[in-house]
Amino acid sequence: MQVTLKVFRYNPEVDKRFRYETYTIEAEETDRILDLLEYVKGYKDGTLSFRRSCAHGVCGSDAMRINGRNMLACKTLVRDVGDRITVEPLLGLKVAKDLIVDMEPFFDNYKKVLPYFINESPLPENGRERLQSPEQRARFDETTKCILCAACTTSCPSFWASDQYYGPAALVTAHRFIFDSRDEAASERMHIIAETDGLARCHTAYNCTLACPREIPITKAIGELKLATITGKVE
């Protein structure tokens, strides 16, 4: 089948403003959007820039807007979006070149929630790992699946308005550690996410939940954080 691929192009060293370029490509309906971009870069225009790494939906490098929705180019097939495809960079982050955005504001927000395991207590007597029950592990299982692709945060209207808002990805990470029975910094994180640009900026638009390629129930997780702030229960 023939696919019309319209791609957002912007080179800050040459272009005064962005433009779109359209490519007509022969493709299978089981081809991925990433395959189309690779084809354009390999055979039509080597200057096309986009991020990719594992190409299997694990690294989160190739999140982009495909026909207006945030998706991973490596997980989206031609048959999922039809034969007229528009590919654009993520919204809310400055475009560095073509489909590449500056992820620094995203990672700055991510770092705010202390995205690492904190436990200052001595190790168990046998010197081995800190155990938890399957139920305790299940409590935060969903939020361990985040791959930091930024599809959620850049689909959020609150983040579009201000990149000071921590965004869904940072809050998902906070959830992952706050509800981990082995972690000891729940209180510290709760104070951080209760700041003006934290939890209160979530207006439950649900865009993040729809955008997440890992199908994490993000809005639900943020709701659990809000409830934990009121009840104090983090188990």
Add this chain to the structure above:
Amino acid sequence: MASKSRSLPLTKRGLNFEMMMWLFTRLSALAMYGLILVAIAGALIMGARTQMNMADVLRWGFMPNPNHVQSTDIPALEPWATPFWAVTASLLLIVAVAHGVHGLVVIADDYIVSANGRKIVRLLSIIMMISMTLIGLYILWRDILFPAG
């Protein structure tokens, strides 16, 4: 296995002004539903089915004050000008204004990111909230506290 209590005391759960207002917004929305239902029940008792149109019912529902339904066919509105309805209307007014103004502050916070800008918007919003509430309370209680003549 980690089994200690995972319940954070009040001071350690980040329950700051921001989150208190988040909770207030949810609870005040529920309170408004309750107060409006009380007012609509009152409207039915005073004859909404035959003596009021939809606009009058809504006006009474959102501000149960006889002054607001003077154009109805209800022959005597005076019996409804009681402290009970003044209190009901006052509660509705206070809750609705605080709820609405906080909503505006939340929206403004989305777009104003400087600390000083936020302080100014919050100050102006608080002044607006207090002024609107006082004007509303004056109208609601004027006839009861200062009867004409």
